[in-house]
Amino acid sequence: MYTILEKQDLAPTLGKFVIEAPFIARKRKAGNFVIIRVLETGERIPLTIVDGDPEKGTITLIVQGIGKTTKLLLTKKAGDSLVDVVGPLGNPTPIEYHGAVACVGGGVGTAELYPIARALKQAGNKLYSIVGARSKDLIILENEMSAISDNIFVTTDDGSYGRKGFVTDQLKDLLESAAGISTVYAIGPLPMMKAVSNLTRSYGTKTYVSLNAIMVDGTGMCGGCRVTVDGQMKFACVDGPEFDGHKVDFDELIMRNRTYVDLERISDAALHHESIDLHTGMMYELR
């Protein structure tokens, strides 16, 4: 069992967890993820490791309630535990000196971006951060990102906080400016990473994205997380999760990630004890 030592609500659907996982805490690096299960009948889901303390033997996860498992996890408190936490998985982000870098986080992606941004800053890079979300209450880690950034920009889709618009609007201005951005790291929803990659492609700016594909084991065993990168089949769990954004087939991945949407809805309904029709969705009907 993996005990939750601290739980903090960051927003109505966002929570931060400090979890006892001593082996993982010793080995984890920026960019690594874990696979967790919340209960014995639960599914395995990947979550990026946001932070870790090898001395205390803890790792930090930030979770947005999207499906059944993440929503269930958000109901957990300090003292509760997870049945399984395995990792650190995936390749750590290669941290190099590039000069000036832009780190672009969308929604809960900012949590995944934070350890990478911090490592890039520690490696001597000049760090420009762009943190975006749909609205003000979904902006996370602004203070933390601000503390490590040379410059930070906040955008919201609805204009409730920071600049009204998308992270790409801000990024475009930055790329046009004299900042001299040589490399971009973008983590967020797939459409955002796609938009960022499309934008930076026209500037010829190297762009790394972190792909959240459907995974079961997270160790290269199931192949469920296969993505097409530069025309080649790659497994996000062992070949990634980071890839060159200019080479990723985002449309294909966006489609693949929709495979279970209706079943996820059933699962979510079951969490709220709503009545469900089991046969809805189990069979894919050809249209």
Add this chain to the structure above:
Amino acid sequence: MNYVSALKPSERMKIPRQLSIEQDPGERSRNFLEVSMGLDKERASIEANRCLECKNPVCVEGCPVGIDIRGFIQLAMKGDFVGAVNKIREANYLPAICGRVCPQESQCEEVCTLGKKHSPVAIGKLERFVADYEMQNNLFQSPAIAEQRDQKVAIVGSGPGGLTCAAELAKLGYKVTIFEALHAVGGVLRYGIPEFRLPRTILDLETDRIKKLGVEIYTNFVVGRTATIDELFNEWGFISIYLGTGAGTPTFMGIPGESLSGVYSANEYLTRVNLMRAYDFPHYDTPIKIGRQVAVIGGGNTAMDAVRTSRRLGAEHAYLIYRRSRQEMPAREEEIHHAEEEGVEFMLLTNPVRILSDDNNWVRGIECQRMELGEPDESGRRRPIAIKGSEFVIPVQTVVEAVGQKPNPIIQSTTPGLETSKRGTVVVNEEQRTSREGIYAGGDLSRGGATVILAMRDGKQAAAAIHKYLLTKSGQASLVKDMEEVSVPS
């Protein structure tokens, strides 16, 4: 040698081979309960008496782990079923598993003397019976464990090879720790082999018995990530390590359309169902989604497991697409037969060329071409050749590729000095020793894709080699000479 059976050989030969009781095919193709219920006590006793008690029991040579088959059958003849299972356990710590999944027809039963003119003795069914008898009557007794030794041995992977190696070393008194990447123990026995062939209660019981030998098990521990092999040596204090991580990485055919929703590797498909229990969604959270028509590609046991699973998940048409003919199929005859009984539709001499998409990026069909057989290739099987212009489309909404696996590269890539082959397998000698001192490997990791029993054979061989290595290392080399020869045919 004294014969145990009171019957004359000519009388024994007249007894027909006893058949297992099986679930009705129509019934079982809609549930995940075990297909075969095995022999009952009466049939087992009759079957045991078919054994000719050969002076030279060739069946034992046919067994990869060298079970004293004649010996256990003679005990069964006397009605001493517990004695019989303990006789098996001297050579194989997982009899209830082997009695279910071993390909006896190409091993012990293939060489059985009785089989030359009649049907061979149902050795596998008898093995299963005595194991089940012991279990049902709660008669299991832990074997003797040698005096505790201080040396620590790590086993990576809790599949059949790792479990066997762990059991053998624990019985010798070593402190054994198994590291398993998944959250449950058993490796391919857990995620790969379906419950209708190997019920989870059996697997749980057999693995519990290994824990009772004092073996410590860490689940959720990915060696190479959570700790490296060198950390296990230097920081954890292990003196020797056995690698039994199997061949868990799926291969894909590389045809267009493999990224569509509805395309699975057999590994993912079976893992969702077996390990994660997706068939019981939404009581279990992991989903699986299939169409009314499912195509499984491949002709091995994994393909049979996947296609039979498809029927149980509710597929109206479950097609098995294989590019050669039935004769060349690597799957066990019993599995092919069971699949046929369960209504699986075999599309033989058929080769998929691309997977077709509907408007939602879901599979709507698979385009195939007809094949004919040419001259034998390097595998000795006749090479399939495409017939030009024979393309046709099978309407399916799900495609499962069971076209082979290769070893997971995580350990090899994080362990300097560990020699691997071009195929990604770990290179071992006849003692299962790798290129690194103290590290041994076996099963699919070194063979590239074999059977449960061969993994167990390797695990057992490695345990003997590790024992010898540790005796030598601790200055007890003189004891090595006294070690009884390990009876594992290579």
